[in-house]
Amino acid sequence: MGLGYAIAIGDPTSLSANLQLVSSGLHITGGTATFVDSLATLTMAAAVLSAGALGDLYGMRRMYMAGLCGAFVFSALAAAAPVAAVLLIARAGVGVTLAFLIGLSLAITNAVFPPGRRAAAIAAYFGVGYAVATPLPAISGALGHAIGWRACFFVVPVIAAIGLLVTWRFVPDTVRATRRLDVLGMALFAIALLGLIFGMSRIETGFNALGVAAIGVAVVAGALFVLQELNTRDPALDMRVFRSGRFNAAVTAGVMFNIVLGGSMVLLSFYLVTIRRESHELFGLLLIPATALAAVAATSAGPAANRFGPRTVMVSGLLTMLGGLLLMRLFDLDTTRTTVFVTTALIVVGGALVTTPQAQIMMSSAPTDLGGAVSAVKSAVNEGGYSLGPALFALVGINLFLTDSVRALSGSGLTRAETREALQMAHGGRGAQVVNPEQARLVVDAAPHIAVDAIHTLSLVMAAGPVVAIILALWLIKPGNATKRRQL
Template sequence: MATDAPAEGRYVSGVAAAMTVVAMGLGYAISIGDPTILSANLQVVSAGLQISGSTSTFVASLATLTMAAAVLSAGALGDLYGMRRMYLVGLGGAVVFSAMAAAAPVPAVLMIARAGVGIALAFLIGLSLALTNAVFPPGRRAAAIAAYFGVGYAVATPLPALGGMLAHAIGWRACFFVVPTVAAIGLLITWRFVPETVPAARRLDVPGMVLFAVALLGLIYGTSRMETGIDAAGLAAVGVGLAAGCLFVLQELRTPEPALDMRVFRSSRFNAAVTAGVVFNIVLGGSMVLLAFYLVTIRKESHELFGLLLIPATAMAAIAATSAGPAANRFGVRTVLISGLVIMFAGLMVLRNFDLNTSRPVVFATTALLVVGGALVTTPQAQIMMSSAPDDLGGVVSAVKSAVNEGGYSLGPALFALVGINLFFTDSAHHLSDAGVTRSEARQALLTAHGGREAHLVNPEQAQLVISQAPHNAIDAIHTLSMIMAVGPVIALVLALWLIKPVKNG
């Protein structure tokens, strides 16, 4: 049974402590698993509702966009009105809007439902960590946070596959049954075992929350538009996002009751943790897309193979995340965070040596190194950021962590896809310069191979040369990208050594 509010000096223990970790882990699993479930079943959902290609892509990203826009507001509302109460709202919203998506008769209803799901996910990802941090005593928080991430990874791992099984066995609507089932279980456990936090006594900073939402929406939407090339709308969205971000900082510095107290950034430990979070998510997001491209596009393997590789890799990440708490207590958060960055760096170095015939065990080992390294960074990052949070800003700081990580994970694929495509075309033109193939002609040749609009502009013999050389040039681009990616963990590692003092217990 839940104990009294932590602010009164009592925390969860025994069964309530274990069930609190499970309830919060389920919320985290939903928030990271739901977008993947839809992405994995997008074709069957689109066919079921007769949604066009461009619209289906928007539907797939809608929940992520609204989650990013609402996450700071969710954290602030949790601080002001009680984290448990707002977390229950998030779980209830996940049930209602997922059911709405399953029953959607037309695409417009599905879009409304997915936007609502994203808002619900903002409460789950923004408050689950904050609640875990709030209801455990300081000496047990490291282990609790580690177990929370472990539960989240473990539960999230099979969700996409389960959604796919239901969709193929019953119909496309069934893939939306997974999230409300998990959310309902989490709601019951939270209602029974999780204590409420004491509301903070301050007003909502509505202008700050709006500016934060616009900043994240602009940056995430804009970068996603530029995955295959510079796009005017994407550049405009990024510009709006950057402008809103600057205005947000000014608003928070001048308002007496900011949504995000900017004083938390005076902590060198906090800044090092934020940097590590941005870096590992950029690298993780980019490398997952890169590995999928290598297997499916270059090697012509099935989409399912990469999913099968991710399942044991993510299970290993769950074990690593759970072990990170006790390891942080024994060796210090800095040591664990640095270990995670080093492991990610090692994975990128293995990726640097891929060729057209790299064995599947090596591909799996690379995937595991990247995912496990990220899990080892996540736990100490959360511990450092939450230990820097004032008592009345736990929800907001947790939301900032989620926003930072989500932004980085969205930026990675767009950034490295844009760089990789340009590297590929440049390499193609360089290798085929003797045959008179220019960079523009290389691009046109590949458009020809995929039925592009510029097919009539291409010399057939030159097109054949480009297409035959394409796998080798793509491998070269992967080698260069892996080295560019490796700069990120190195920078984060140097900052961690410099800014985080080697003390134990976070």
């Protein structure tokens, strides 16, 4: 199951890291390249609840294996793509298959292990996922440079084939639900999450009418989804799970730590690449050992949750992330790379510590026949939170920086619009890139301390997220073993 999770989180990152190589190979430029990069994430968001519901109805093992087959086929199609249109079709298909992998792998892990071994199994699941996903961008890039851009897509089919063999041999069938498929509910959920992620990606550098409209559509679709689920006899997502304070606290923690993770990766990348004039590769190199530590933390979180309780481990992870954010307050123009690495590691490791107890609590709140749907919700809220992080950075940080920069450079003739266009923030692993970095660096050269001050302010803004999640966890999650299932 950890292999499926690794594909789901590692495949989009690998393409983002090697987008220039793939784009050059197929002669893709501009907006098409950006769309290729984000397409799998968008289709995964649209399909994730449907994948969970289909797994509940037709068997999670069967649907998970279908997802692995799809990952193999569509990745091979991407590698063989003769033109950009075929690559777009392949990436859309990959996104749908990733929804089955990320939406069902955790649910299967939760279903096939007895309560006494579940925490350790979930921890191992995340540990394997982190460990396998971490080197994927580097391996894909090395193959791409050695063989050609098509080789960037060779790694996922190999992992998918191994996952298929392991699943076929060792994973048993799971309980199937007997209800009908809630097609309308799944469609509304897809529209809501798709609109949110697309809208947030459009407003990352300021107000954008299309982005705001997409978010508005997402809000309306989300409200209609809730009404549909409350009034249909066979909902895709039984809203009774939200009666659990533990469940709601875990959802909040997931949203908050993903906001922090997404936003801080942008922030650290901006600090290194634009302010410090370091290379993109440096931040990638810092992430490799940090993510390796996260794999160890995720694996250790299960036994720790069994011993100390999931609340203690979750709060510890949130406090670790908070420490990383507060460490950014010490950044200046000459901060050592060691300090930047420690900051990165604290945030990434803290997120790994939160992930395991969050999954335990959410899955322990799920009725047996809704495991796939609840697992899909976990994936959806995490994906939505990760998308909100960069938008929060953009809306607060960029505007703060632009306002102060234009004021400080009032005699240069530089307009706010020109400054904004010079700054498209680097986003570690999710597709945003530095656009026109030379102009961005000119702006920062003129007012470097303003940029650092903006980072200081943003670190405090983002610190509010873990603080809120900690308060809710202490309030709503009672001390005890996460394996005690709530009866709904």
